[in-house]
Every structure is written in structure tokens, then in C-alpha cells.
Amino acid sequence: MKDVTLTPEEVLAWPHDADLLNSRPWHVDWSGTRLADLERLVEERMPPRCAFHTSGSTGPPRPWEMRPEQMLAEVLALGDVLAAGGGIDAVVAFAPPRHRYGAHCSVLLPAALGVPAWVRPRSMGALPPLRGRVLVVGIPSTFAILRHRLAWLEAAAAVTVLHSSATLPAAAGALEDEAALAAPGADLTVVELLGSTESGAVATRRRGDDLWTLLPGVSFAGPREETAGPEERLVVRSPWLARAPGSAEDRVVHRLDDVVERHGPDRLRLVARAGRFVKVNGVRHHLDEVAARFGAQLRREVACIGVVDPDVGEHFELYVVEPTAGLVDIGDDLRRAIDVVGVHPRRVRLVTELVTSSTGKVVSGQTYFREERQ
């Protein structure tokens, strides 16, 4: 299937969930667009407030809003970090523009870098024949795809794969190992991006590094919190925080779910995630709320367990108490429930009872995320 070639004006036309940007592979060339032109285009083509929805709440979703100037400032800062050490010649983007990560990194980041971009919604479309320094805006399945496209990696001089805001799948390491063996000419780097819909981009690190570095413009919000140990909740000051639902005021400080150790003025080690949150495809879900909604739909006892899947990274499994343990076909009930709840478990496990620990937690391989120490 051939790419549809879009103009910068078409690409910046809001909303970002339009079919034009999400239903087929497309290409745009930003190399002739200077920063001043981009700033003017953003002001002309985008609304004064751009809405992004979070998930995992029991109530109706309410949008977090950003000003387009904030979005542009965010991708300019991120672009500077990614282009440090040699620049970027082209972008191939798999993150769907309808989500915040894709709206920023598949749509606006190539514009900020001033390079051509090939966007691949739902992973469709060929990898363009490129030679140079290529940035791949990745989602979990991107690593699986690139493991089947090692010749493409080798043909490009240097490829950086960006992955956002959830546990990196083990497939990322497998890709690096396989590329080293089968595509020795490939210069492959994986960069992780920490952030959320509410906070925007906060910090980056290269795969294998222990510490994350705050993006230029982002800082720790105050002195270290008084805690018993070196760990504290991550609170940042940032120029691109989203505006809270219903609020008319910009915010300057945001408290994330992440528990960190600080290392100097702009570096941190990610220690754990506070609360029972998982990030699935970049969207944060509260496991207890998701379980309550599945329980109401299925009219059965259920539990949601956070897992780290080797292919997709961070996800959750749904345990459903079904006394016959699979002898009854509850597939249709499950499909209806998934449709209503709006999030797909990585696995559904039918169990005869929920086994709980002495503290009342459901026992499985893993019930709580902790970043593996390097």
C-alpha cells in the first residue's frame, strides 16, 4: 500500500484522531519548514486548547488540555535530546496520532526536527528505504516488527528507537542482541521516555542506563521530601504540564505516580510505581477500578494483576473465578465486558478461587511493579 503524502498544513489540522492521520500509512516532509514557519502554522492550524483523555477512572473521561505552544516546546526539548550527538535525518513513527504520545512524537516531533516522516498507524505500511540517522517512534509491537526486519536496520546507518512511559518489553533487548549478530552494521539505540498524559515528557534514558535525566526545562519541584529512606514521589516543575480537567489555570507543578531516588540536580533512579497503576499502550489504568468494572459486567469475583510481559512490557491479567474452570464457555461474556470496560487484558485466567496472601493480596507471579535494578 502506497503512502498518502500530506502537507504540513494537513498534518497540523486538529483533531489528531481524524481518519486522515490514523487509518492509513502517510508521509510528510518538514525539511522545508523553518521553526518560525512551524510556530505560525501551529498557531493557525491548531485550536487554543488541545484535549487528551486519560483512562482508568470510574467516571466519564474528562480531557486534560494543553496549549499548542506547550506541545511544541515539549517536542523541541525532546528533539534536542534525541538529536544530540549527530542529528536525525528522518522519522518512522508507529505511535498512533490519536493518543497523546503519538500526537506529540509521531506528528509534532518530526516537525520540530525539520525532517521527513513516515507514519505507520496500526503498524501498516512498508518501512521506507532509508540511509542515515533514523528515529523510530516505537510502541511495544515495534520491537517485534524490527526483529523481523533486521535487513532494514542494517541498511540505515543509525537507528534510535523511542519508547514511552511503561516498562520496556524484553523484546527490546532481544532486538539489540539479534541486531548485533545478524545486522552487525546496524547502530541501534533504544531511548526510554518517562511521562504521562498529565505531566507530558519528563525524562529520558538510554536502554541499559540506570539513571534517567530530566528534559531541559523540567526540574525537581522542591527540596527532597523528608522520607525514611532515599525514596520519594517524583514531583516536577515543567512548562508543559497539561491543564487539569475543568480548570482554567495552567499548572506549574505535578506529582507523578513514580517513586524515585534523586541523583544530583537533574537525574533520578526509578524505584517503583505508587499505587496499583499499570500503563497499557501508554494509558494509565488503576487495577482496582478496572477490576471493579469487570466484576460488575461479569457478575463474578475477579481480580486484576499487574504483570511484565516479555513482548508488550507492562500490562495486566484478569483473573475470573469460574467454578467449572473453563468447562463453561464465557467467551461471549468476556468479549462484552471488554467492550464495555474499554481495555483488553493481556490474558484472562479462569480460576476456581482467588488465592490471597496473608495481607489479602491476590497471589500470582507479580502483584506490584518495581523497576528491576540494573
Added chain:
Amino acid sequence: MSTTRSALWTEVRDHVETEAGVLTWIQSDAEGEAGGTSVAFEDLDSFTFIQLLLSVEAAFDVELLEELGDFRGTTFDDVTDFVVAQVERSRGEAAARS
């Protein structure tokens, strides 16, 4: 449908359904699989669908993601039709080159 195409179609269909059963999401702790619960195309989330296509690519030596924009199917039979069309096209191109 020619005998050759029919055999290929059956081979691809078997691979698709078997692989979907391995990849998909309903499992029981009784037998390690979900007894009477059947697997349908809509049970594949977007990631699992990509995994399924990559598995078919490896098994039948064909590239599928490149043509995925044309796929509008909703059943395993539709996936099989799509795969068979790509395999035949790929084999035809290879024969024309040789």
C-alpha cells in the same frame, strides 16, 4: 479454487487458528487452556494481531504488514484470504524474476 490454492488456503487457515489460540487471552488453571471457550478474531488485540501476522510471515516467507492497509477483514477466514493473496503474489513475483 484450484487444488494447490485450496491446499495453501487450508494450510494458512490452520496456522492462523492454531497460532491465535496460542497467542490469545483466555486460559484456565484446570487444563492450562480454556476448555470450552472458543477463540474468535475479535479476541485478538492489536498487538496480538501483529504477532500473529509476524508468525505467518515467518512460516510462509511473505511480508504482510506492508499491505496491511488494504485489509478490512473481521474473521479468521478473512485473514486467511488476505495471507493467501499475498503469498500468491509474492510467489508470482519470485517466479517472474527467476
